[in-house]
Amino acid sequence: MERLLSALKYKEHKWLICGDLKVVGLVLGLQGGYTKYPCFMCLWDSRTDDQHYVQLEWPSRQGLKPGSYNVLSHPLVEPHKILLPPLHIKLGLMKNFAKALDKEGEGFTFLHQKCPRISREKLKAGIFDGPxxxxxxxxxxxxAALNPIxxxxxxxxxxxxxxxxxxxRSPKYEKTVDELMERFHQLGARTSVKMHFLRSHLDYFPNNCGDFSEEQGERFHKDIRVMEERKKVILGEDGWKSLVRDTSVLMSVV
Structure with a gap:
C-alpha cells in the first residue's frame, strides 16, 4: 500500500480517501480482521456486546501508535483525511438487519425467493451488494412480508x-439515526463498527454523504468479478489456476 500511495504521489496531493474499511485499515496501519478496537477515532470495544446500545461515548484514541490498541504500523495518511464510506455503511446495516431476521419468518423466506442466486447460508450471513x-x-x-418489529x-x-x-440530510437526521438504533436493538441486531460510526461519530460525516462515495470502486470490483468468471469459462479451471499462479509470481517479482 505504501508503494501504491508513493506511485500516486499522495504526499503531494493529500486527497481525501473514501474506501471500504479494509482499505481504511490498511492506510491507517490498523490490524485486519475481527479486532477488539477497530475504530480509528476511539477505543470502541467490539467485544462488549452488552454495552454497544448503552454506551454512546468511548475514550478517544491518542494517536495511532504501533503496538497499541490493534495498531500494527504507522499510518500512511492522516486520519482526518479519511471519509467514512456511505455505501459500505449501508451494506453493513443491511447485513445486521438480515442476520437478525426470523429465519423461519415470511420476511426471510421472501429474501430467499427474491435473491435465488444467493445461497441460504449467505442470506443468513446478510451478504448483499448495492443493487x-x-x-x-x-x-x-x-x-408486507416482515413482522411488525x-x-x-x-x-x-x-x-x-x-x-x-x-x-x-434532514434537519432531524440525529433523531432518525437514534430511532434506527432503537429499532435495531428491539430487533435483536448485533452492532458493528459501521453502526458504531453512526451512533458515536455522526459529526465526522460530511454534510452531504452523497458527494463522497466509494460506489465507483464497488462497481469496479463487480466488473472484475464478471471478467474473472468469463475467463474461468474460457480457460477452464486448470487454465485459470495457472493464470492466477503466474500472475502472483510476476507480482512478487515486481
Missing amino acids: QKKELMKDARFD ELSAWLCFKSVIGNFLGNH
Missing part, C-alpha cells in the same frame, strides 16, 4: 438512507 439492496428497498412485497427496523433503515447517508 440487491436497492431492489429490496423498492419492493413493497418485502415490507422487523418492519419498524426496516423503515428506519430506509429513512436513514434517504435522510442522511444519501444526497439529502
Whole structure:
C-alpha cells in the first residue's frame, strides 16, 4: 500500500480517501480482521456486546501508535483525511438487519425467493451488494412480508438512507439515526463498527454523504468479478489456476 500511495504521489496531493474499511485499515496501519478496537477515532470495544446500545461515548484514541490498541504500523495518511464510506455503511446495516431476521419468518423466506442466486447460508450471513439492496428497498412485497418489529427496523433503515447517508440530510437526521438504533436493538441486531460510526461519530460525516462515495470502486470490483468468471469459462479451471499462479509470481517479482 505504501508503494501504491508513493506511485500516486499522495504526499503531494493529500486527497481525501473514501474506501471500504479494509482499505481504511490498511492506510491507517490498523490490524485486519475481527479486532477488539477497530475504530480509528476511539477505543470502541467490539467485544462488549452488552454495552454497544448503552454506551454512546468511548475514550478517544491518542494517536495511532504501533503496538497499541490493534495498531500494527504507522499510518500512511492522516486520519482526518479519511471519509467514512456511505455505501459500505449501508451494506453493513443491511447485513445486521438480515442476520437478525426470523429465519423461519415470511420476511426471510421472501429474501430467499427474491435473491435465488444467493445461497441460504449467505442470506443468513446478510451478504448483499448495492443493487440487491436497492431492489429490496423498492419492493413493497418485502415490507408486507416482515413482522411488525422487523418492519419498524426496516423503515428506519430506509429513512436513514434517504435522510442522511444519501444526497439529502434532514434537519432531524440525529433523531432518525437514534430511532434506527432503537429499532435495531428491539430487533435483536448485533452492532458493528459501521453502526458504531453512526451512533458515536455522526459529526465526522460530511454534510452531504452523497458527494463522497466509494460506489465507483464497488462497481469496479463487480466488473472484475464478471471478467474473472468469463475467463474461468474460457480457460477452464486448470487454465485459470495457472493464470492466477503466474500472475502472483510476476507480482512478487515486481
